[in-house]
Amino acid sequence: MATKDILVVDDEVGIRELLSEILFDEGYRIHLAENASQARTFRENHTPDLVLLDIWMPDTDGLSLLKEWVAQERLTMPVIMMSGHGTIETAMEAMRIGASDFLEKPIALQKLLATVAKAIQQGVPTTVGSFQQETLSEKPEREKTDQIPLPLDLPLREAREHFDNLYFNYQMKKENGNISRIAEKAGIERTHLYRKLKQLGIKPLKKGSGETQ
CATH class of the missing domain: 1.10.10.60 (Homeodomain-like)
Known part of the structure; x- marks a missing residue:
């Protein structure tokens, strides 16, 4: 089986290093980004097999980045959202946009590995297409009214x-x-x-x- 590429996006260096070590030991190839800007740059040039995306980041939050990828038709890989301050509402919003799953910090080892393996196996959720159509259909109307x-x-x-x-x-x-x-x-x-x-x-x-x- 080919090695799977995982992009870990988190502003906390300790979280990035911990997830990197755990997933590397499981045979995954790991790429790191400390903010949304670095994640955008990576996604412009690569398509990882999975993204672990933190919600609370200083420049652009994870949900906003997720919406960007949907609007740009770049959400072609499963994304697992992570948060240490997550709520049910936040998790549901992330799943509605197109996230594959949600992990609450601190992340248990077995929970992490099981969620990652499941997301890679299942691929991009079908909700992405419906949210993308909603986004694209609303955009022209907003542009008209804004102008x-x-x-x-x-x-x-x-x-x-x-x-x-x-x-x-x-x-x-x-x-x-x-x-x-x-x-x-x-x-x-x-x-x-x-x-x-x-x-x-x-x-x-x-x-x-x-x-x-």
Whole structure:
């Protein structure tokens, strides 16, 4: 069996050395990174068989780095998150993003070896694909809304009308014309919303095009 490469990412030198010694004795080839920056550089040039990634690091935390790899389609290897201050919520979030497992420090020897072997055998979890699709589908929408030009040099009333027009046109498309959902999100009554749309010259979609009766 070919030697497996493991990248250990942890800002604590003692943890890096301990994990390195244990895993090296088990026949793994070990690579070390003391922060997210070094981990990024390594991942740009190599694809390890497994990553042991600490959550709490000074520059970029482990969850943020995990999300980066998902967004960049670089999470092609199983990642085991590690933390000495972990919570159930943190572990669940890591698994939702795409982590294979979660280890709480101090890490017991047999627990470490069993988790590593299992993660390498099973490979990248299927949740990575769903989170990646979620990330990619949300990104264009965020970019669109972030780049909306607001005419700040206009009188306040005209600028407000311009914003209202952009806002309600966006909501009409997003909610497929469902007046009830748009009114709930905007925090106004349906009758007031109808008057507002008429004032702005926005025509509600025809019945059956998204509005529930």
